[in-house]
Amino acid sequence: MNNSRRTFLKVAGVSAFALTTGVAGAAQAKIIGTYEQGDKALKAKRWAMVIDTRKFTSADDYKPLIDACHKAHNVPAIPGNQEIKWMWLDHYDRVFTDDMNANLPDKFKKGMFPLLCNHCTNPPCVRVCPTGATYKMHDGIIAMDYHRCIGCRFCMAGCPYGARSFNFVDPRKFIADPVPNPEYPTRMIGVVEKCTFCAERLAKGLRPACVEAANGAVMFGDLDDPNSDVRKALAENFSIRRKPSLGTQPGVYYLI
């Protein structure tokens, strides 16, 4: 439903009614059921991801992860710089821009590293969004409500990680028909989108698509739980994050 128009008309109508009669009736429809989280749902206080880049030797090794992600979410393959990407690869100096070291081993100079939304603890994108279309959930996931997004792209200006994509063109034209995952919606012209840590899969008890495709090279778990995979991996290995000095506290860690 064109939610804005609908609610606007409703608000306008109710206020007019209230003004003329002096009674503001409870016009909101009643919801007669209740909601719960589901028994199988994976739960955490603060979801985080640890990518063990040592286990990937080439860009091809990351391909299954990216394909799994983009298939699961019907991400279109748009050529050119108006593209959409939820997970992608880039060179070390583009990913870790703060580390301006020209004398790194070849593995870093030439290697590719995966990028995705960092699900920050202090997300600038949420701070700037004027409609609450992007928001932080209680488990630390930075989610998008595509229904509410007005496409102002303030979040894209705000995100220091370039994790957000805008639908400059109709995405359906760049997705196979039938879509790769008929269970998940596509997006439309004029809204912003990004990785959601597969919130819809977590609700069903499944781990994120890229984690599943990585055969253990990517860990996913609760950062607030000292016994979780991710905490153990971080305790035993040296890890880095992207642009830590900005204080966003990214939830994606890289073992290098």
Place this chain on the structure above:
Amino acid sequence: MVERLLTGSKRYYMWLGFLCLLILASFCVYWTQLTEGLGVTGMNRDVSWGLYISQFTYFVGVAASAVMLVLPAYFHHYKKFKRMIIFGEFMAIAAVVMCALFIVVDLGQPQRAMNVMLHPTPNSVMFYDMIVLIGYLCLNLVIGWVTLEAERLDMDPPKWIKFFIYLSVIWAFSIHTVTAFLYAGIPGRHYWLTAIMAARFLSSAFCSGPAILLLLMFVLKRLTGFNPGEEAVKTLTKIITYAMCINVFFYCLELFTAFYSNIPGHMEPLIFLFAGHGGHVAWVTYWMWAAVILAFASLAMLIPPSLRDNMKLLPYALGMLVLASWIDKGLGLLVGGFTPNMFEAVTPYVPTFREIMVALGVYAIGALVLSLLWKIALDVKKGSGHFGEGE
């Protein structure tokens, strides 16, 4: 007073007709943007704001600049500005209308624009920007109308309007400050992350806005004979000169901090703007250098009193000043903010023909609003005898 719109010379109607045609043409282009998406613009994943938002920013400045007439007239009782003030206020109205339209044409889902009010989010600067812009529009409408009505009836404006006038002075500063906060609070954009952004915005607004006003007043004088008063023009030019000096000074402060500290993030956008990247010079570099030359040339013509008071030269000096500030704020600000991008790489941005057409359409709507409002003001001035050379 509205009925005064209906009587006018042939030239007046032809001008309105021309504007309407332009608006219609650009609306057709906008329609293609609505149906095909913002893909018709030159914006992209890395340079996600472009011409539209930069024009929005520039015209918030133009709107705020009315305060440069209001403040001397009401805080310092500088009577000479009283004749011209209504034109400044009406220009502010037209500018705010343009701002709103530039935001709307920039939205990916304009039909959902009401979401900003339906889901108010006080953590977003955009929310405050909306509030202050709407407030400023209302203030200027009320003040402009009430004072003009008083002039028409040859009375003093009612006392209560003073309160709104004082409020509008503070408000004008707030609209441009909040607009600067849109940029200055974003963590990863080096070119924008600077505390002096709001001050720079205000100084550039307070030189360019009154300069645009004066240029338009000169045109008006040619067309209708309305005389803003030589003394007023000279005083306003002085204000413009000071503001421009401060504006250039502030920009130099940025240069110092960036290059003396030698922090790459601070230097890179400036290097890109003025010297290009990796041996390639982007189109924006030529514009930036043009802005530098125009800025200093205009200052050279404005600072010496003998040149400044030369009414033949003045339009040229002001024109150069407006162009320089427009390039700085209307192009450089956005391109520099997004280049280098979040990966410290360069993604080119060039506005497309359709993007420019849509922007022209918004300009035309602004011109239309301005023409209509000024027509009313002029007719009232004619009726009350505040029109020709003397009082």
Place this chain on the structure above:
Amino acid sequence: MYNKTYVLAGIIIFVALFTTPFWTGIMSGSYQRPAVQLPANEKECVEPVEYMRAEHMQLLNDWRDQALRNEARVYVSSTGKKWEISLQNTCLKCHNNTTEFCDKCHISNSVYPYCWTCHIEPKGKK
């Protein structure tokens, strides 16, 4: 009053035009509920059929907010039955012919939900 007759005639024509929707509505007889195609193998909807008929848009609205904003992706209906919250994977699994169900009713009610620009309609629709 000047030109009394013209003004009055104008007002009458205006009122007549303004109220045409009512007149045409009254003339064209009562509203016929469209014959929608109900799911073949199912007996019950997620809530009683009268409720669904009147409130399904509110329900979907609420589902969306609960699922996306509260991470509550299970709906417990008034009868205590549990449903996975999903437009595509719940509603449309039963109502798998949107043309003959949702669209048919919406067209006769002149509402055009824009959900299908993103949500995938079941096969067989083109």
